[in-house]
Amino acid sequence: AQSVTQLGSHVSVSEGALVLLRCNYSSSVPPYLFWYVQYPNQGLQLLLKYTSAATLVKGINGFEAEFKKSETSFHLTKPSAHMSDAAEYFCAVTHSGGYNKLIFGAGTRLAVHP
Amino acid sequence: DAGVTQSPTHLIKTRGQQVTLRCSPISGHKSVSWYQQVLGQGPQFIFQYYEKEERGRGNFPDRFSARQFPNYSSELNVNALLLGDSALYLCASSSQGGSSYEQYFGPGTRLTVT
Numbered sequence: 001a002q003s004v005t006q007l008g009s010h011v012s013v014s015e016g017a018l019v020l021l022r023c024n025y026s027s028s029v030p031p032y033l034f035w036y037v038q039y040p041n042q043g044l045q046l047l048l049k050y051t052s053a054a055t056l057v058k059g060i061n062g063f064e065a066e067f068k069k070s071e072t073s074f075h076l077t078k079p080s081a082h083m084s085d086a087a088e089y090f091c092a093v094t095h096s097g098g099y100n101k102l103i104f105g106a107g108t109r110l111a112v113h114p
Numbered sequence: 115d116a117g118v119t120q121s122p123t124h125l126i127k128t129r130g131q132q133v134t135l136r137c138s139p140i141s142g143h144k145s146v147s148w149y150q151q152v153l154g155q156g157p158q159f160i161f162q163y164y165e166k167e168e169r170g171r172g173n174f175p176d177r178f179s180a181r182q183f184p185n186y187s188s189e190l191n192v193n194a195l196l197l198g199d200s201a202l203y204l205c206a207s208s209s210q211g212g213s214s215y216e217q218y219f220g221p222g223t224r225l226t227v228t
Binding site: 004032036041042043044045046049051090092094095096098099100101102103104105106107 | 118145147149154155156157158159162164169170172204206208211212213214215216217218219220221222
């Protein structure tokens with residue numbers, strides 16, 4: 001079975017500071033990993049995905065994530081936070097060869113203060 | 115290009131009633147998945163349909179059913195509504211059914227059961 005754990009349900013940073021959102025996964029098969037962002041009253045938007053190519057994945061809006069198999073982690077980072085980054089972020093896992101079933105973490109709400 | 119559309123946006127139902135939610139995928143997409151997002155949690159997978167066939171089902175009771183039409187739109191039906199069915203229901207479409215294909219999410223339908 002696959003699962004995702006997001007450490008920290010709430011993260012608060014100052015504008016311009018580093019953003020680090022943590023995601024650890026559990027999977028008995030090689031995983032595909034995703035980060036999605038959800039703004040209030042909206043659906044999910046894909047930020048980036050790892051599908052067994054380069055371990056450092058760059059996404060939209062300046063976000064990136066690094067797949068670390070030894071740590072079973074896929075943490076999301078952004079060098080400098082903007083006010084517009086305030087949202088809910090979800091890490092999700094699935095596996096190659098399967099159908100399109102995403103297993104999501106509980107989410108991390110990011111607050112950005114001026 | 116139009117994204118994934120869902121209707122209605124909001125609805126309120128009474129316990130025991132039945133509800134039908136609708137989803138139109140991005141043009142050319144053949145796969146539709148449904149997710150339930152309870153307040154404060156990550157989305158949970160309900161169904162995936164690909165080429166009008168059910169490809170996968172999550173851990174939901176038989177009160178939940180779905181279908182996909184020849185034009186690839188989809189309906190999610192929930193019978194005998196319970197208070198716990200109150201949630202945001204998200205539809206996602208992808209061009210194919212495999213796990214490496216990006217899923218695009220709609221804005222969701224907010225269901226409130228009273």
